[in-house]
Amino acid sequence: MLEDLGIEMINVPMTPDGPDMTQVEARIQNDPTVRGLWCVPKHSNPGGETCSDDTIERLARLGTTASPHFRIMCDNAYAVHDLDDDVPRLANLMDACRRQGTADSLVLFGSTSKVTRAGAGISFMAGSAINLDNFRDRLRVMTIGPDKVNQLRHVRFLRDLDGIRAHMRKHAAILRPKFDLVQERLSNALAGTGMGSWTTPRGGYFVSFDAQPGLAERIIGLAGDAGVKLTPAGATFPYRRDPNDTNIRLAPTFPELADLDQALQVFVACVQLASIRQRLTR
Structure with a gap:
């Protein structure tokens, strides 16, 4: 998608605590054209890293020094995809951004594509009012609404967070x-x-x-x-x-x-x- 839009991508090395934040911070400080960062915060693809508390706090602070149009696109694709019950805890990035006053710099994504059926699940987006309003303005000309029957199907099958956890243990x-x-x-x-x-x-x-x-x-x-x-x-x-x-x-x-x-x-x-x-x- 980014290639198709002509947006240049820069590779950043991963560490056991998530992206190399020293390199991320240096690039943002030295290059005002940097406009965003893609991040899989838990069980990252492909290495399986989960962002540490320090990494989450440093991600939240990026919005204080980056361009006003800078956005962290946080794809939490593996939020509940644990292999055991004793896994590293992922701190709440939105809460960290609110503490830093940078909530507008964050857009969160998730889906059930690896929970129920790929291509037949439901997806989610979270963000500040500004970000969600901008998204709605564009989405409303693309679709008249979500598949409410499929949403109901998922609610009845998964029920609640405990139901999701029980399903993912299987x-x-x-x-x-x-x-x-x-x-x-x-x-x-x-x-x-x-x-x-x-x-x-x-x-x-x-x-x-x-x-x-x-x-x-x-x-x-x-x-x-x-x-x-x-x-x-x-x-x-x-x-x-x-x-x-x-x-x-x-x-x-x-x-x-x-x-x-x-x-x-x-x-x-x-x-x-x-x-x-x-x-x-x-």
């Missing part, structure tokens, strides 16, 4: 063995080899794997030749360009456990093969 029961298998296969084959590192997410849908620089596209190609389809290299970067050609997003949620096990064995073999070939050419 999701977790399906997904947890798959994420555990990914960790087991990667650790058994690659731990201590220097051939890659990976995240251990506690929620969300992905595991982020970093190969040696210059190998991500090669590993994905080898896996494809062996019949295992992976997300394209650079898929999570602006313009799909990973500057180090190192990151591979693993999505273990869809395959059955036996198929996932076979695919992981192919994947680690491709990592090993590409890494050894690289070392031999040095």
Whole structure:
């Protein structure tokens, strides 16, 4: 969407606490043309990071120094997608913005696309009165209204927050063995080899794997030749360009456990093969 609108995107590295806020703050301070920031605050795609309390406070303060038109687009896509009950707590970004007097700088999004049915769920938007009024002015010429039958369907199925949590625990029961298998296969084959590192997410849908620089596209190609389809290299970067050609997003949620096990064995073999070939050419 941003590419189509001609809006330049700048890649910012992630840390275990969320986006590298020192770099974010420096870019906003040094470049008045910066107009916004996209953020997945919990179980971020693809690394699974959850913003720390400090990161939330620093995000809230951005509106005090940025352009008046600056907006944080906060896509809380994995708000309830926990793999266990003991997960990092996400502080309330809107409350933090209100404390800083920057509520107009924040727009929040969420949906049930990964709760009920993708493409057939309901979506949500939250923000200040100014932001919501601007959105309504544009939305009213695009649609006469939401699908109220589908809204009712979701209310009757999910009921309330406790109902959502109970439903998502069923999701977790399906997904947890798959994420555990990914960790087991990667650790058994690659731990201590220097051939890659990976995240251990506690929620969300992905595991982020970093190969040696210059190998991500090669590993994905080898896996494809062996019949295992992976997300394209650079898929999570602006313009799909990973500057180090190192990151591979693993999505273990869809395959059955036996198929996932076979695919992981192919994947680690491709990592090993590409890494050894690289070392031999040095």
